Amino acid sequence: xxxxxxxxxxxxxxxxxxxxxxxxxxxxxxxxxxxxxxxxxxxxxxxxxxxxxxxxxxxxxxxxxxxxxxxxxxxxxxxxxxxxxxxxxxxxxxxxxxxxxxxxxxxxxxxxxxxx
Amino acid sequence: xxxxxxxxxxxxxxxxxxxxxxxxxxxxxxxxxxxxxxxxxxxxxxxxxxxxxxxxxxxxxxxxxxxxxxxxxxxxxxxxxxxxxxxxxxxxxxxxxxxxxxxxxxxxxxxxx
Numbered sequence: 001x002x003x004x005x006x007x008x009x010x011x012x013x014x015x016x017x018x019x020x021x022x023x024x025x026x027x028x029x030x031x032x033x034x035x036x037x038x039x040x041x042x043x044x045x046x047x048x049x050x051x052x053x054x055x056x057x058x059x060x061x062x063x064x065x066x067x068x069x070x071x072x073x074x075x076x077x078x079x080x081x082x083x084x085x086x087x088x089x090x091x092x093x094x095x096x097x098x099x100x101x102x103x104x105x106x107x108x109x110x111x112x113x114x115x116x
Numbered sequence: 117x118x119x120x121x122x123x124x125x126x127x128x129x130x131x132x133x134x135x136x137x138x139x140x141x142x143x144x145x146x147x148x149x150x151x152x153x154x155x156x157x158x159x160x161x162x163x164x165x166x167x168x169x170x171x172x173x174x175x176x177x178x179x180x181x182x183x184x185x186x187x188x189x190x191x192x193x194x195x196x197x198x199x200x201x202x203x204x205x206x207x208x209x210x211x212x213x214x215x216x217x218x219x220x221x222x223x224x225x226x227x228x229x
Contacts, residue, residue, distance in 0.1 A: 004159075033216070042205060043160065045216035056215045091159065098211060103148065105217060109159040 002026040004108035006092050007074075012114045018080035021111045023092030025075055032075045033093040033105060034067065036060060043091060049075065082115045089113070119143055120208050122220035130228050135193040137223045139206030144187065146208040150217070151180065151191050153202045160205060164191070196227045 005024040013019050025032050031050050035043040047057040049067050064083070069075040075094075079086055089112050093105040119142045129135045139149070150165035166173040166180045166189065173180045177196075182189045193200055206220040 001161075031215070035217075035219075042219040042221045043217075044219070048215035050215075058216070098215065103209070103211065104150070104162055104165070107152075107159040107161070 002106045004106050006108035006111050010112045015115050016081045019082055021077040021090050022074040025094030029094035029096050031095045034077050035091045037089045084115050087115045119218045120220040122206050122223050126224040128226045129196050133196050135196050135225055137191040137204050140188045141208050145210040147211055148209045150207050152205045155202050198227045198229045201227050
C-alpha cells in the first residue's frame with residue numbers, strides 16, 4: 001500500500017532544545033496530519049494541514065509546536081523549545097481527500113522522541 | 117471524556133477461535149469507522165473500515181458489525197492466527213466536521229498457538 005516515510009526514526013535531545021520531525025507523505029496526497037502516542041496509550045490528534053495552512057489543531061498542539069511544508073518538500077513538525085512531556089512517538093499521516101473513499105489516513109512508522 | 121471507547125483492554129484467544137473486539141462512540145455525527153492494527157514498534161495500518169450506510173463489512177476473516185442505534189461496533193476475527201496478535205485500535209471521524217481521527221485506547225490481542 002501507500003507508504004509514508006518519517007525521518008529520523010529516533011531522536012534524543014535535551015530539554016529546551018529544538019527538534020524537527022520530518023515526514024514524506026504519499027506523493028499525491030493533499031492532507032497531512034500529526035498524531036502523538038505516549039507509550040501504551042492511544043494516538044491523539046495534534047494537527048491537520050492542507051493547502052499550506054493549519055486547518056485544525058488540538059489542545060495538545062502547544063504554542064511551541066509548528067508545522068510547515070515548504071514547496072512540496074517534507075511535512076515537518078517543529079518543537080521549540082522541547083519539554084519533558086514531549087517525549088512520545090510522533091506519527092505522521094496523509095490522505096488524498098476528506099470524504100468518500102479518499103479520506104483513508106496512511107500512517108508512517110513514527111519518530112520516537114525522547115527529551116532528557 | 118473519551119469519545120471512542122474500546123473493550124476489553126486485552127484479550128487472549130486460542131488459535132482457531134473467534135476474537136471479538138468491542139468499540140462504542142459518543143458523537144452521532146461520526147460516519148467513518150476504521151480499525152487499525154499496530155504491531156510493536158511499527159506504524160498503525162488500516163485493517164478494515166465501515167461507513168454507516170451498512171451494518172456489516174467483511175474482509176476475509178475480519179468482519180465489522182455496526183449498530184448505529186446503540187452507537188456500537190465490533191470487530192470479529194474468525195479462525196484467529198498467532199500472526200493476528202497485535203493492538204487493535206477503533207477510530208472514528210465525521211466527514212462533515214473535524215479533520216481528525218479519534219482513536220480508542222486499543223485492545224491488545226494475543227492469539228496462543
